[in-house]
Amino acid sequence: MRGELERFWRLLRQHTHGQRTLGFVRRLWETDRWADFAHFHKTADTVAELFEQFGLADVERVEIPADGRHEVGDWVMPLAWDCDEAVIEIADPAMDEAIVARRSDVPNVAGEWCAPTEPGGQVFDCVFLPDGNASALEELDVRGKLVCTTGQSRQIRGVLAEKGAAGCISSWTRNERLADATQWINVASDRPGGWGMTALDSRQITLAVTRRQMARLAELADRHGRLRLRVRVEARLYEGALPFVSARLAGQDPSDQEVILLGHLYEQGANDNATGCASILEIARSLAAAVAAGHLARPRRSIRFLLMGESYGSLAYAIRNFERMQRTIAGLCVDTGAGPPELARCHYQINGTPLCARSFLDAWHVTVAREYVRRYRRDRQVTLTDFALGTDQLFNDPAIGTPTNWVMIPSADDVWHNSADSLETLDVRAHEDLVGIEGATAYSIAGAGAQETALAAELTAAHELARLEGRLHDRLLAGGAGWSDQVGEVIVDAVARSVRSAGQLAGDAAGHVEAAAEAARARAVACLADDRDRRKRLGLADDRADDEADATRWDRQAERMVPRRSPGLVGSLSLDTVPVERWAAGGMSHSPRWGGPCTMAWWWADGRRNVRQIRDAVLAEGASLDGVDLLKYFQFLSDCGHVTI
Numbered sequence: 298m299r300g301e302l303e304r305f306w307r308l309l310r311q312h313t314h315g316q317r318t319l320g321f322v323r324r325l326w327e328t329d330r331w332a333d334f335a336h337f338h339k340t341a342d343t344v345a346e347l348f349e350q351f352g353l354a355d356v357e358r359v360e361i362p363a364d365g366r367h368e369v370g371d372w373v374m375p376l377a378w379d380c381d382e383a384v385i386e387i388a389d390p391a392m393d394e395a396i397v398a399r400r401s402d403v404p405n406v407a408g409e410w411c412a413p414t415e416p417g418g419q420v421f422d423c424v425f426l427p428d429g430n431a432s433a434l435e436e437l438d439v440r441g442k443l444v445c446t447t448g449q450s451r452q453i454r455g456v457l458a459e460k461g462a463a464g465c466i467s468s469w470t471r472n473e474r475l476a477d478a479t480q481w482i483n484v485a486s487d488r489p490g491g492w493g494m495t496a497l498d499s500r501q502i503t504l505a506v507t508r509r510q511m512a513r514l515a516e517l518a519d520r521h522g523r524l525r526l527r528v529r530v531e532a533r534l535y536e537g538a539l540p541f542v543s544a545r546l547a548g549q550d551p552s553d554q555e556v557i558l559l560g561h562l563y564e565q566g567a568n569d570n571a572t573g574c575a576s577i578l579e580i581a582r583s584l585a586a587a588v589a590a591g592h593l594a595r596p597r598r599s600i601r602f603l604l605m606g607e608s609y610g611s612l613a614y615a616i617r618n619f620e621r622m623q624r625t626i627a628g629l630c631v632d633t634g635a636g637p638p639e640l641a642r643c644h645y646q647i648n649g650t651p652l653c654a655r656s657f658l659d660a661w662h663v664t665v666a667r668e669y670v671r672r673y674r675r676d677r678q679v680t681l682t683d684f685a686l687g688t689d690q691l692f693n694d695p696a697i698g699t700p701t702n703w704v705m706i707p708s709a710d711d712v713w714h715n716s717a718d719s720l721e722t723l724d725v726r727a728h729e730d731l732v733g734i735e736g737a738t739a740y741s742i743a744g745a746g747a748q749e750t751a752l753a754a755e756l757t758a759a760h761e762l763a764r765l766e767g768r769l770h771d772r773l774l775a776g777g778a779g780w781s782d783q784v785g786e787v788i789v790d791a792v793a794r795s796v797r798s799a800g801q802l803a804g805d806a807a808g809h810v811e812a813a814a815e816a817a818r819a820r821a822v823a824c825l826a827d828d829r830d831r832r833k834r835l836g837l838a839d840d841r842a843d844d845e846a847d848a849t850r851w852d853r854q855a856e857r858m859v860p861r862r863s864p865g866l867v868g869s870l871s872l873d874t875v876p877v878e879r880w881a882a883g884g885m886s887h888s889p890r891w892g893g894p895c896t897m898a899w900w901w902a903d904g905r906r907n908v909r910q911i912r913d914a915v916l917a918e919g920a921s922l923d924g925v926d927l928l929k930y931f932q933f934l935s936d937c938g939h940v941t942i
């Protein structure tokens with residue numbers, strides 16, 4: 298593989314330029330930083346135009362209804378929203394410098410889905426809620442008023458709706474040191490853990506100012522005993538569409554297997570995620586050019602490029618192309634990535650696959666990344682982190698079937714979702730690294746034949762066994778109990794399955810791969826046995842006593858319940874279609890759309906495992922089930938029609 302990669306990188310470095318990627322960043326960011334649907338459509342135009350220019354096949358632009366009702370999986374698509382201007386002005390006390398903030402200066406001043414005011418603007422009384430604590434709101438009369446808070450608007454939105462407030466102005470940023478950054482408010486749901494505004498959510502004015510601006514407002518209110526603001530928001534909520542754009546570098550293999558590179562558009566940040574999308578564009582451009590010129594062999598498998606709205610778009614793509622997903626053997630998602638290599642914070646972070654989707658991908662990807670930095674970027678560290686659903690990795694749902702990694706390079710400072718995430722934060726070397734590593738990973742998997750298959754199987758076995766050893770040691774040193782036999786079995790199976798997955802790359806290497814998978818299984822079993830012995834010698838706790846004699850009533854009930862997911866419900870669960878009043882029955886207080894044990898349990902529910910086995914699988918994933926009753930949860934999902942049991 299080394300020789301191949303070296304040739305590839307030498308070529309790529311002749312043809313790719315970090316500066317060109319930066320040019321793509323500028324083009325995407327120019328429109329996306331306005332974060333409304335009219336601009337999103339312009340961004341999609343840019344992407345489709347570029348894909349065509351690169352000479353890619355099957356350039357497709359799909360408009361998903363964004364009407365606040367349309368369901369994609371169990372997610373409800375948001376309403377479309379456009380905004381021309383938003384101005385916050387001090388009306389009372391009267392003063393010279395009355396304007397506080399304006400969207401035409403800083404797009405984030407208007408939160409996404411911010412309701413319009415009357416055309417000439419409206420004057421509102423302001424109420425201050427210093428810490429953003431929703432319970433403190435109970436005491437306050439906020440009807441028709443604007444609530445000014447240093448907390449997050451999403452925390453109080455539901456209460457504001459109940460109490461008839463006009464809306465809120467928030468100065469929250471995750472990074473407290475940023476006094477002059479304006480947060481992008483992109484949640485407009487009244488539901489806990491909700492996201493985009495649906496037809497059922499309240500319409501509220503949602504504005505953002507900087508910490509410094511908020512301090513000025515609070516000081517004025519203190520000094521004068523009152524504060525009234527004139528607010529003018531020119532916006533409209535409507536039934537529109539949210540497009541995704543995809544294209545393909547056609548492979549030569551009749552098996553129709555694909556590798557997919559994806560990244561989300563439609564956010565305000567240069568780093569998150571114009572960078573990720575621009576890197577994917579540069580990979581597409583340079584690969585297509587090198588293949589067309591005969592400098593690189595056309596890969597066996599196709600490489601697909603997908604740029605879309607986060608989660609809403611990737612889920613829609615997966616559902617529309619369900620059959621294709623089954624033969625898409627690896628996914629690489631780039632979300633955020635432009636920090637300088639010499640800062641420890643800005644390592645090259647590959648978020649791995651969960652056990653339920655484990656394949657050769659993690660090992661392959663990390664190997665390529667380490668080889669790249671060894672050669673070209675010695676001061677950049679590469680780390681593989683445990684799976685955490687933080688972006689478009691929902692392809693890892695085994696019902697979709699595409700093992701997918703999330704790649705990010707954190708920025709030099711935390712500028713998450715705020716106006717400080719601008720072009721100045723970008724380091725051109727990060728773009729080169731993303732293009733070099735993700736391009737090489739995609740191209741090498743797409744081109745893998747019998748030789749690479751054997752290599753992938755070996756690498757994966759070594760990698761997964763080292764990972765298992767690492768987990769066992771960490772657990773021992775952290776004082777965690779040993780795994781039960783059942784949990785151990787899930788892990789052993791995942792090790793063998795990940796090695797076996799290399800067989801997808803070349804059928805004629807099947808015998809070799811099978812032998813490697815069985816050898817890896819035996820070594821994983823031995824690892825677990827060693828751990829048990831070690832624990833016994835040390836006299837440490839062990840929760841292996843999970844045999845029949847100790848089975849509780851819960852266990853017996855769980856053994857009888859086998860949830861089967863309803864057709865078409867794939868990806869992470871949002872519970873968007875289930876009334877919040879019903880959530881308590883399933884022990885749910887928050888939408889599980891961003892992962893956690895409930896999402897893991899959902900992914901393991903394949904219609905064959907019972908709930909006890911699903912519990913063991915979730916524990917094997919490393920998730921905590923404290924406070925989660927999976928019997929209740931699946932009963933609830935059954936009552937909602939999400940599963941049959």
Ligand SMILES: [Zn+2]
Nearest residue numbers: 569570632633
């Ligand atoms: Zn992002």
